[in-house]
Structure formats: C-alpha cells, structure tokens
Amino acid sequence: MRPDASRVRGLYCLADDDPRWPADPVEQARAALAGGARVVQLRAKRATDRAALAWGEAIAALARAHGALFFVNDRFDLALACGADGVHLGQGDLPPARVPAEVRARLLIGRSTHTPEQARAACAEPVDYVAFGPLFGT
Numbered sequence: 001m002r003p004d005a006s007r008v009r010g011l012y013c014l015a016d017d018d019p020r021w022p023a024d025p026v027e028q029a030r031a032a033l034a035g036g037a038r039v040v041q042l043r044a045k046r047a048t049d050r051a052a053l054a055w056g057e058a059i060a061a062l063a064r065a066h067g068a069l070f071f072v073n074d075r076f077d078l079a080l081a082c083g084a085d086g087v088h089l090g091q092g093d094l095p096p097a098r099v100p101a102e103v104r105a106r107l108l109i110g111r112s113t114h115t116p117e118q119a120r121a122a123c124a125e126p127v128d129y130v131a132f133g134p135l136f137g138t
Helices: 025-034 049-067 076-082 116-123
Strands: 012-016 039-041 071-072 086-088 110-112 130-131
Touching: 012 025, 012 110, 025 039, 025 049, 049 071, 049 076, 049 116, 071 076, 071 110, 076 086, 076 130
Parallel strands: 012 039, 039 071, 071 086, 086 110, 110 130
Antiparallel strands: none
C-alpha cells in the first residue's frame, strides 16, 4: 500500500555511504531516527547492490519501528526490493513520468532540484514532494 504523502514532513535526513563518515548508513539512520527524524533517505553512491539492499532492509525496519518514512535515492528497483516507502529522483535519474504506474501505486516519489527553473518544472511532474538544494555542499 502506498504511504500517505502528507507524512513527508519534519526532519528529513540522508544516510550516506561516503567513507568520510565514521558510521555506516544504518547507524546514521538509527541516530537520526532516535533524534526525531521523520524521513530517512539512503544515499548509496559507492556501495554494491547487495550492500545497498542490506542497508535498505535494515533502515526500512528501523523507520517502521519509529513510525517514520524511508526513501531510497535514485533507484526505484532497490526501493521496492528493500521495502522502502519511496524513491528520491535526482535531475540525472529516470524522469518521474517514466516510473511505471504499478511502481507509482506503491512508492512515493520525490524530486531533487537545484535551480528555480528546475523547481518550477518539478512542480509540474508527477511527484509527491520537491526538494531544493543543496544550501551547503556535501
């Protein structure tokens, strides 16, 4: 069942696999949720699919236990496989309109934007929320 899009609010945290971070994405998510995050997004740019799936399954369970939402960055296939609530698509990812209808029936879809023009365009796309940033480089 597709989650309620109105739940995408409050503190939204990224759990990232960048090796500069001292904790892995699961521990980052655990800390964010303990601190009150309402949404956690797995951003696994360096991991193998197997590692990202394992992290995703663990974070999905943590998010459910905290009544929070869980999104996977870039990949709706991985989001479906690990039981995520949604997928967050960047400007270089699959356009939201190309996400299959059966996937849209199960997952919320978010969109990254970086310019006012992209934000305006995203508002016309079939997405549940639009993110704007970064305000600070990551």
